[in-house]
Amino acid sequence: MVLVLAIGDLHVPYRAPDLPAKFKSMLVPGKIQHIICTGNLCIKEVHDYLKNLCPSLHITRGEYDEDARYPETKTLTIGQFKLGLCHGHQVVPWGDLDSLAMLQRQLDVDILVTGHTHQFKAYKHEAGVVINPGSATGAYSSITYDVNPSFVLMDIDGLRVVVYVYELIDGEVKVDKIDFKKTGTATSHSAH
Amino acid sequence: MMIADGIEDEEKWLAEGIAGIQHNAFYLHRAVDSNNLREALKYSAQLLSELRTSRLSPHKYYELYMRAFDELRRLEMFFKDEERHGCSVLDLYELVQHAGNVLPRLYLLCTVGSVYIKSKEAPAKDVLKDLVEMCRSVQHPIRGLFLRSYLAQISRDKLPDIGSEYEGDGDTVMDAVDFVLQNFTEMNKLWVRMQHQGPIRVKEKLDKERSELRDLVGKNLHVLSQIEGVDLEIYKDTVLPRVLEQVVNCKDELAQHYLMDCIIQVFPDEYHLQTLETLLGAFPQLQPAVDIKTVLSQLMDRLSNYAASSAEVLPEFLQVEAFAKLSNAIGKVIEAQVEMPVVGAISLYVSLLTFALRVHSDRLDYVDQVLGACVKKLSGSPKLEDNKATKQVVALLTAPLEKYNDIDTALTLSNYPHVMDHLDAGTNKIMAMVLIQSIMKYNTCVSTAEKVDVLFELIKGLIKDIDGTLADELDEEDFKEEQNSVARLVHMLYNDDPEEMLQIICTVRKHIMAGGPKRLPFTVPPLVFSALKLVRRLQGLDGEVAGEEVPATPRKIFQLLNQIIEALSNVPSPELALRLYLQCAEAANDCDLEPVAYEFFTQAFVLYEEEVADSKAQVTSIHLIIGTLQRMNAFGVENRDTLTHKATGYSAKLLKKPDQCRAVYACSHLFWVDDQDGIKDGERVLLCLKRSLRIANAAQQMANVTRGTGGPVTLFVEILNKYLYFFEKGNPQVTSAAIQDLIELIKTEMQSDTATPDPASDAFFACTLRYIEFQKQKGGAMGEKYDSVRI
Numbered sequence: 006m007v008l009v010l011a012i013g014d015l016h017v018p019y020r021a022p023d024l025p026a027k028f029k030s031m032l033v034p035g036k037i038q039h040i041i042c043t044g045n046l047c048i049k050e051v052h053d054y055l056k057n058l059c060p061s062l063h064i065t066r067g068e069y070d071e072d073a074r075y076p077e078t079k080t081l082t083i084g085q086f087k088l089g090l091c092h093g094h095q096v097v098p099w100g101d102l103d104s105l106a107m108l109q110r111q112l113d114v115d116i117l118v119t120g121h122t123h124q125f126k127a128y129k130h131e132a133g134v135v136i137n138p139g140s141a142t143g144a145y146s147s148i149t150y151d152v153n154p155s156f157v158l159m160d161i162d163g164l165r166v167v168v169y170v171y172e173l174i175d176g177e178v179k180v181d182k183i184d185f186k187k188t189g190t191a192t193s194h195s196a197h
Numbered sequence: 198m199m200i201a202d203g204i205e206d207e208e209k210w211l212a213e214g215i216a217g218i219q220h221n222a223f224y225l226h227r228a229v230d231s232n233n234l235r236e237a238l239k240y241s242a243q244l245l246s247e248l249r250t251s252r253l254s255p256h257k258y259y260e261l262y263m264r265a266f267d268e269l270r271r272l273e274m275f276f277k278d279e280e281r282h283g284c285s286v287l288d289l290y291e292l293v294q295h296a297g298n299v300l301p302r303l304y305l306l307c308t309v310g311s312v313y314i315k316s317k318e319a320p321a322k323d324v325l326k327d328l329v330e331m332c333r334s335v336q337h338p339i340r341g342l343f344l345r346s347y348l349a350q351i352s353r354d355k356l357p358d359i360g361s362e363y364e365g366d367g368d369t370v371m372d373a374v375d376f377v378l379q380n381f382t383e384m385n386k387l388w389v390r391m392q393h394q395g396p397i398r399v400k401e402k403l404d405k406e407r408s409e410l411r412d413l414v415g416k417n418l419h420v421l422s423q424i425e426g427v428d429l430e431i432y433k434d435t436v437l438p439r440v441l442e443q444v445v446n447c448k449d450e451l452a453q454h455y456l457m458d459c460i461i462q463v464f465p466d467e468y469h470l471q472t473l474e475t476l477l478g479a480f481p482q483l484q485p486a487v488d489i490k491t492v493l494s495q496l497m498d499r500l501s502n503y504a505a506s507s508a509e510v511l512p513e514f515l516q517v518e519a520f521a522k523l524s525n526a527i528g529k530v531i532e533a534q535v536e537m538p539v540v541g542a543i544s545l546y547v548s549l550l551t552f553a554l555r556v557h558s559d560r561l562d563y564v565d566q567v568l569g570a571c572v573k574k575l576s577g578s579p580k581l582e583d584n585k586a587t588k589q590v591v592a593l594l595t596a597p598l599e600k601y602n603d604i605d606t607a608l609t610l611s612n613y614p615h616v617m618d619h620l621d622a623g624t625n626k627i628m629a630m631v632l633i634q635s636i637m638k639y640n641t642c643v644s645t646a647e648k649v650d651v652l653f654e655l656i657k658g659l660i661k662d663i664d665g666t667l668a669d670e671l672d673e674e675d676f677k678e679e680q681n682s683v684a685r686l687v688h689m690l691y692n693d694d695p696e697e698m699l700q701i702i703c704t705v706r707k708h709i710m711a712g713g714p715k716r717l718p719f720t721v722p723p724l725v726f727s728a729l730k731l732v733r734r735l736q737g738l739d740g741e742v743a744g745e746e747v748p749a750t751p752r753k754i755f756q757l758l759n760q761i762i763e764a765l766s767n768v769p770s771p772e773l774a775l776r777l778y779l780q781c782a783e784a785a786n787d788c789d790l791e792p793v794a795y796e797f798f799t800q801a802f803v804l805y806e807e808e809v810a811d812s813k814a815q816v817t818s819i820h821l822i823i824g825t826l827q828r829m830n831a832f833g834v835e836n837r838d839t840l841t842h843k844a845t846g847y848s849a850k851l852l853k854k855p856d857q858c859r860a861v862y863a864c865s866h867l868f869w870v871d872d873q874d875g876i877k878d879g880e881r882v883l884l885c886l887k888r889s890l891r892i893a894n895a896a897q898q899m900a901n902v903t904r905g906t907g908g909p910v911t912l913f914v915e916i917l918n919k920y921l922y923f924f925e926k927g928n929p930q931v932t933s934a935a936i937q938d939l940i941e942l943i944k945t946e947m948q949s950d951t952a953t954p955d956p957a958s959d960a961f962f963a964c965t966l967r968y969i970e971f972q973k974q975k976g977g978a979m980g981e982k983y984d985s986v987r988i
Contacts, residue, residue: 017685018681018682018684018685018688018723019684019722019723019726020688020722020723020726021688022637022685022686022688022689023637023685026640048677048681049677050681068776068817068821069722069776094817094820094821094824095817095820097820097823097824097827097863097866098824098827098828098866098870098871099824099827099828101871103922103925104866104922106968107915107918107919107922110918110961110964110965110968111911111914111915111918111961111964113957113960113961113964131967131968131971131972132964132968145726145729145730145733147729147780147783147784147825148828150733
């Protein structure tokens with residue numbers, strides 16, 4: 006059982022002052038094995054905060070990130086899964102599922118984690134699973150109206166990954182989960 | 198050398214003294230056991246003579262004294278038992294006065310006095326009066342203090358208090374009070390006189406020795422507080438005035454400090470409250486060297502705790518005008534003690550402020566008053582350089598923040614900014630950070646333009662360069678931290694009412710514009726997004742109301758935004774400005790303001806043309822432009838064409854061929870929008886795809902020429918995927934034949950002699966083929982489409 010936090014588009018401090026207090030109290034060091042971050046933190050303070058949560062931190066570059074050295078894309082293997090990471094502003098049209106599918110094929114990964122739209126998504130298509138953890142601070146987006154703060158926690162266990170999405174709606178944290186199973190080369194899913 | 202000798206000598210003398218006592222005690226016990234009064238008196242007098250020594254320090258004298266004390270207790274028991282020695286207490290009282298030396302005589306007299314009072318043959322007050330006066334004969338400080346201390350000890354339970362068995366007629370309580378007060382007064386005089394006694398000593402040593410004895414003096418005050426009959430009246434009319442008289446008149450700083458402290462500790466808080474004026478009146482009369490602020494702070498702390506103990510006592514505070522009195526007293530002290538350093542004065546104000554916050558938290562005028570007094574003091578002094586004083590000022594400013602978690606309250610204190618003005622630049626900034634942190638911590642929202650104005654004035658040390666300091670001098674990390682704090686702060690400024698919100702935005706703008714090129718990249722973005730959020734709020738609402746003052750409208754806000762972002766040109770920060778212009782363009786598009794959106798795009802393109810020189814930055818920027826443009830639906834044909842033409846043009850002109858290729862095929866999406874009313878220009882799409890294919894081919898050839906091997910086929914596979922995309926969307930210009938050709942092309946390139954094996958592009962191609970197969974297997978319309986594609 007490997008816990009992976011997928012988080013991004015915090016836009017601190019240019020669009021949001023900080024993570025919501027309720028999220029902060031949930032995210033405690035020592036519980037998570039990996040963090041994959043879609044980008045747009047934007048400042049070093051946020052980087053340090055995430056690094057303190059978990060030293061295995063993977064970040065890709067968002068267009069507002071202070072640190073220009075983050076890569077455009079990143080791939081890593083966790084357990085039986087190959088994961089790909091990309092902020093998403095590079096993929097036009099923004100948020101377009103088929104264009105993202107192309108990126109997924111290009112990176113040849115089971116799970117593609119991407120952001121930019123500030124809207125949570127988790128769906129399965131031919132090439133695998135695409136996950137958008139949304140914006141952890143609920144930051145303003147030109148693409149999505151009424152953004153709720155959200156992040157994703159993936160529990161990777163053998164050939165199965167359970168995706169938990171945490172969303173802050175009207176001051177309360179709501180959790181939902183989706184199951185994906187990897188069978189041979191493709192993945193199948195069941196939603197709850 | 199001499200000191201070591203001295204200590205050794207003292208030990209010797211003490212040992213001698215103890216030996217003397219023990220020697221005489223032996224015979225004393227024998228005499229007592231055989232009921233021999235005469236012998237007992239003789240040996241007890243000899244024993245007590247050891248206490249006549251002048252050679253011991255107080256600490257050592259005390260040891261000797263305790264030995265004698267123990268013996269006197271046994272002696273007293275013997276005295277009490279008249280049957281054993283056959284002498285009446287009256288006679289005994291007479292008899293002991295025959296002792297040769299005065300000190301032993303008086304110790305014995307006190308001992309008999311104790312028995313005398315117990316016998317009730319005379320009123321307690323008479324005996325006590327006699328004793329306290331007789332003790333005058335011993336004027337040596339240490340000897341006298343211990344003697345009187347003995348008197349105090351044995352008389353403690355025999356005072357003619359109300360309800361005690363020794364209660365007398367007439368004004369019995371006053372008799373008790375008089376006795377204790379007199380003993381106290383004499384003891385204090387002796388104590389003060391200690392410093393003039395004996396050989397010249399080092400002051401610290403002397404003070405230390407004196408300190409060791411202070412409790413002997415202070416005990417008397419404790420006794421006074423325990424007298425049942427002493428009520429508020431008596432305390433107010435007699436006890437306090439007389440104690441204070443002695444305190445002031447003795448003119449000794451050690452005594453004054455200790456005794457004032459004692460008074461405050463020992464007597465109940467309600468008494469202090471009711472005698473506040475008298476008590477406070479003593480302070481200015483004390484010696485300049487007395488650390489008044491500690492004592493005053495103690496007093497204020499006790500009163501604060503008293504106030505906190507129950508709500509019922511609060512009216513009392515108001516009734517006695519406690520705050521006003523304390524405030525006046527502090528003012529007088531500061532005035533009187535000209536030599537007092539600034540830090541002393543400020544810490545007094547800190548204590549007073551703490552008092553006000555705890556006791557009268559609803560009285561903001563009190564809080565402001567204290568701040569005002571502080572300003573006055575600071576104005577009269579040179580600029581603060583003393584670290585400690587600065588810390589006190591910061592404490593003064595932080596206290597209201599912590600008490601009232603709401604920054605609004607601090608903002609209404611008119612003197613608050615004036616106090617801050619007296620801080621040096623560095624501390625001013627620290628204080629500003631404290632203010633911001635307070636807002637962030639308590640999640641407070643500053644909700645009017647007026648308050649925002651006051652707030653930004655308070656934190657102006659962070660907002661702009663204040664005379665003298667240059668932003669360059671500052672450590673870069675610290676500077677970033679400061680500016681990021683200001684950025685965060687902007688998000689805490691909010692009002693539901695759009696008009697007020699617009700005013701807030703204008704106010705913030707006014708302040709940050711003075712920040713200079715180093716600060717703008719931090720402060721402009723949050724303001725821009727704050728304004729964009731306001732635009733979104735207004736989107737649903739209707740625009741102008743004729744005749745009234747023009748309300749906040751998206752149009753007005755966009756004008757403002759234009760000006761705000763333009764300020765970045767002075768930094769210069771072209772990439773950031775470009776991004777912000779694109780954000781505004783999208784927002785303007787959503788408001789259906791075509792010319793405004795077009796203007797923003799123009800600005801973005803101008804920046805791209807003239808300022809974005811770095812090739813990597815160009816790639817990102819052009820993709821942002823394409824991505825934003827792709828989402829625009831407010832543009833008419835002409836405007837749209839101009840912009841897409843520019844976008845594709847710049848895409849093709851990127852430095853590296855692969856970048857060109859990708860940007861150009863990204864442009865294909867400009868001509869196909871999946872919406873119902875979206876543009877669907879199949880030809881232009883194909884033109885883009887073909888163009889990107891040409892570029893990919895050129896790149897391949899270039900690689901062959903320059904490196905001798907072919908480049909990776911990734912670009913071709915990407916383009917293939919794009920073909921598939923539009924094929925599936927139903928672009929008639931994209932045919933299955935074209936797809937077939939592309940597949941063949943890729944295969945050929947991969948198998949060619951000059952091909953560079955690349956697992957990544959191999960995998961990519963394999964995934965793509967797999968996808969096509971998947972689509973074929975779907976059957977239905979999609980399966981049919983793909984039917985003619987062979988892989």
